[in-house]
Amino acid sequence: MRVAVVVPVYRNAATLEPLAARLGLALADRDWVLRLVIDACPDGSAAMAHRLAATDARIQVTELADNVGQHRAIALGLHEEALAEVWVCLDADLQDPPEALPSLVARLTGEPWTAGVFAGRRGDYESRGRHLTGDLHRRLLASITGLPADAGAFLAMDRRLRDAVVAGVRDDGAPSVVLAAGLSGLPLASVPVERHVRPVGVSAWTSGARLRQSLRTLGWAARHRLRTSTLATFLLIGGLGTLAYLLAYELLRIAMPAQPANVTSRIVIAVATTWLNARHAFGVRISVARVIYGSLVLMLAVMAVASAFLAVEQSLRGPSDQLAELVTLCAATVVGTVLRFELMRRWLFRIPALSTP
Incomplete structure (x- = not known):
């Protein structure tokens, strides 16, 4: 199994050699590569990185002409390492211990459903003020995205999450790798890791820069969730499903009678929309068999609601009142939509929460 470790570098010349060692x-028993992304750094980090690469073929260097920031540098490094099976993001300042990397990889590979494992931040590695504000930021971000509340930028990921992070940061403009992971809709976990005080130098993140990044990240996450909330995505998929059903029905009517065309179209579109809702509205992965079984149950439940509404309406007014029948069908559609959403949320897509040890 090949592990690609991507490290953004900015004024870290003094720590690159011990980091590589x-x-x-830590990865002595694994196939690994270290990608150092030099973020237009003026302190000699590039020279040190190239010196290390000259002595070890497993060390690769990407030197950026312009400073793009920590998280975009990580995304560019992840993009360049396309042949790995596990990817790890790690800062160059040695606050995150490389010795913790095997435990992250072991958790990730031991749980096939988990797409990413964060190093849950522990320890007295910064001032009390920075610790409190950082903890508050992470908790707020977790409440919006579903990230582990102790998640930082030290994480291991599989190909699903790596692709989502690269697309989120590089293509969509997400301000951080952590946020892109949280908004991916993929299952995430964390393991506790003791962080250390920076052994040399000071953080490039000033208090003002930290505040601006925090506000930008939280605002971006909130806007993204508003645009792609579960209910909004569910309704969008439902609308597209209705159009697809009408198109499928018209195409099938060329070759078969009305009733078979109707039933076939409904079943095919029900399965397709259930799968789309699982992946894009609720962010879960379920088996094909459960998608098909759940689709049929949901379709029958919605049809039962419509039939019940019509039966009640006809018993009260008789079969000749077409306007009342139309109003009843509209009401049944609203109730059926709510029922379908709740059955998906509470029954079909319900999965056990991943615990954080």
Whole structure:
């Protein structure tokens, strides 16, 4: 199994050599590559990175002409490492210990349903003020995205999450790798990792820069969730499904009678929309068999609601009142939509929460 470790570098010349040495020891029993992304750094980090790469073929260097920031640099590095099976993001300042990397990889590979494992931040690694504000930011972000509340930028990911992070940061403009992971809709977990005080130098993140990044990240997450909320996506898929059903019905009517065309179209579109809702509205993965079975149950439940409404309406007014029948069908559609949403949320797509040890 090949592990690609992507490290953004900005004024970290003093820590690159011990980072590479400790990483090599931590991954001694694995096939690994270290991608150092030099973010237009002026302190000699590029020269040190190239010196390390000249002595070890597993160390690769990407040197950026312009400073693009920590998270975009990570995304560019992830994009360049296309042949790995596991990807890890790690800062170059040694606050996150490379020795913790095997535990992240082991958790990730031991749980096939988990797409990413964060190093849950622990320890007294920064001032009390920074610790409190950082913890508040992470908790707020977790409440919006579903991220683990201790998630930082040290994480291991599979190909699903790596692709989502690259697309989220590089293509969609997400301000952080962590946010892109949280908005991916993929299952995430964390393991506790003790962070250390920075051994040399000071953080490039000033208090003002941290505040601006926090506000930008939280605002971006909130706007994204508003645009792609579960209910909004569910309704959009439902609308597209209705149009697809009408098109499928018209095409099938060329070759078969009305009733078979209607039943076939409804079943095919029900299965397709159930799968789309699982992936894009609720962010879960379920088996094909459960998609088909759930689709049929949901379709029958909605049809039962419509039949019940019509039966009640006809018993009260008789079969000749077409306007009342139309109003009843509209009401049944609203109730059926709510029922379908709740059955998906509470029954079909319900999965056990991933615990964070």
